[in-house]
Amino acid sequence: MLRLTEIKLPLEHAKDIAHTPSEIKAAIFKKLGIAEEELVRFEIFKRGVDARKSHAILFVYTLDIEVKNEAKVLAKFKRDPHVKPAPDIGYHFVAQAPLNISKRPVVIGFGPAGIFAALILAQSGFKPIVLERGKEVRERTKDTWGLWRKSVLNPESNVQFGEGGAGTFSDGKLYSQIKDPKHYGRKVLNEFVKAGAPEEILYVSHPHIGTFRLVGMVEQMRNTITALGGEIRFQSRVDDIEVENNQVQGVVLANGERIETNHLVLAVGHSARDTFEMIHKRGIYIEAKPFSIGFRIEHPQSLIDHARYGQNAANPILGAADYKLVHHAQNGRSVYSFCMCPGGTVVAAASEEGRVVTNGMSQYSRNERNANAGIVVGISPEQDYPGDPLAGMALQRHWESQAYKLGGSNYKAPGQLIGDFIAAKPSTEFGSVQPSYTPGVHLTDLSTVLPEYAITAIREALPAFGKQIKGFDLPDGVLTGVETRTSSPIRIKRNDDDLQSVNTRGLYPTGEGAGYAGGILSAAVDGIKIAEALAIDMASKS
Incomplete structure (x- = not known):
């Protein structure tokens, strides 16, 4: 197989799907100078959009092709970086379970990292036990709507906790900037397609799924794991991890049940604050890490x-447009767009009573009237919350509580029009943009809901963003507070070689909650890495 990159075709070629393969073939023939009968087959590996010139938008393809005389073609293009042998992107299991497993591996958390850790272990024959504090995904969805529609929060079943993790109620983005030399990301996408995702996620440059599709996919992956001998227990919060001589011995559930294990995957997500407090008390090494806060x-x-x-604009082939922005403010802070959701909604994402948290979500169609994104400011433990590994978590809680009070102490979010925020005056009525957040938005002055340095940096950034995207500083646009769960405020540090905790053998921290991922794809990839490390260790000790 050969891989061709930077094959560019005009936007119009995709209007007629029936003729698209013919145009791609024509581009292959032109690039390689081969006759039609020399091409055996081709498949699209990746398709991106080059919109730098809005009047001449291009589709940019990466293609994997099979030709009759591959060596001859490679020799002809040996100096061309856009014609190379296609890499092996298949997944290869690293270990299989021995027959005499006395203690099964346990996975805490069933978000992307936990799902893929459990899936790889199940596919390798290790029959993991998964402990998820929240409910199965459809029951969890009902509880989440309880907050959105009735202002009733269930602290154990919400946007953050439950089957599928926080990514279930998101845009369902499946792209990342992580380095992935072993092509674990392809394994993730292939498993998603098996579970019901559209095949286009295998090749579009910014694939997404949307919440409704994710629900069914998560259920299917759960069924796959259980069919392979895995066990998944919902409403099973882990209240303690037993450690003896720096070795994991087991876990204790909230109901008092004890499960013995020497191999424990910790995939709890970035909002499991009580778990962070528990492991810190247990002496498991954690450290504060940078994250971001904003609106x-x-x-x-x-x-x-x-x-x-x-x-x-509005071309159905292109779909809803997105953006990515960054501004370096005069006070030394970086302001950037985060988790942009085209055609989506702003959602209530609190997991603790008396606090307000925002996030973004969209469906596969991305056809809601508003675009939304986090506009956030980077903060660091050295500068903003020094001294204690849990100080960043305390900072999050403080500003989320402030947002709850400023919104009216009823889970409404405090909001302000962009123009009023820049002018530093309270908002009193909405303009042309109606906010999508439920239970609702209470207009106010947002200057007291984040630290002064963050307010100053965002005020400076919005007009600067307006120069990059015309109309971004639209006076009637709406800011809603607060966005604090951009990533975990802690890192559960692990060794580089065996991926176990630096001071607790048998403990495998993974995903966003451990501070090693950010988003569905990177968390899933990290879960695969952890599962492989655990499988190798268990197989070696059998």
């Missing part, structure tokens, strides 16, 4: 489409 911002999706695609 959600909403614009009409049509404004973003026009700014990004110009005359091609």
Whole structure:
């Protein structure tokens, strides 16, 4: 197989799906100078969009092709970086379970990292036990709607806790900037397709699924794990990890049940604050890490489409436009867009009573009227919350409590129009942009809901972003507070070689909660890495 990169075709070629393969073939023939009969087959590995010139948008393809005389073609293009042998992207298992396992591996948490750790272990014959504090995904969805529609929060079943993890109620983005030399990301995408995701996620440059599809996929992956001998227990919060001589011995559940294990995957997500407190008390090494805080911002999706695609705005082939922005403020802070959700909604993402947290979500169609994104400021333990590994978590709680009070102490979120925020005056009524957050938005002055340095940096950044995307500083646009769960405030540090905790043998921290991932794909990939390390260790000790 050969891999061709940077094959560019005009936007119009995709209007007629039936003729698209013919146009791609024509591009292959032109690039390689081969006759039609020399091409055996091709498949699209990746398709991106080059929208730098809105009047001449291009699709950019990476293709894997099979030709009759591969060696001859490679020799002809040996100096061309865009014609190379295709890499092996298949997944290869590293260990199989021995027959005499006395203590099964345990996975705490069933978000992306936990799901893929459990899946790889199950596929390798290790029959893991999964402990998830929340409910199965459909019951969890009902509880989540309870907050959104009735202002009733269930601290154990919400946007953060339950089957599928926080990514279930998100845009379902499946792309990442992580280094992935072993192509674990491809394994993740292939498993998602098996579970019901559209095949296009295998090749589009910014694949996403959306919440409704994720629900069914998560259920299917659960069924796969149990069919392979895995066991998944919901509403099973782990209240203690037993450690003796720096070795994991087991876990204790909230109901008092004890499960023995010497191999424990900790995949609890970035909001398991009581778990962080428990492991810190247990002496398991953790450290504070940087994260970001800010607001959600909403614009009409049509404004973003026009700014990004110009005359091609609203073209169904392109779909809803997204963006990625960064600004380095004069006070030394970096402000950037985070988790942009085209055609989506701002959602209530609190997991603790008396606190307000925002996040973004969209469905596969991305056809809601507003675009939203986090506009956040980077903070660090050295500068902003020194001294205690849990100080970042305390900072999050403080500002989330402040947002709850400022919103009216009823889970409404405090909000402000962009123009008023820049002008430093309270908002009193909405303009042309209606916020999507439920239970609702209470207009106020957001200057007291984040630290002064964050307010100053965001005020400076919004007009600067307006120069990059025309209309981004739209006076009627809406800011909603607060966005504090951008990533985990701690890192459960692990060894580079065996991926176990630096001071607790048998403990495998993984995913966002451990501080080693950010998003669905990177967390799932990290879960695979952890499962492999655990499988190798268990197989070697059998």
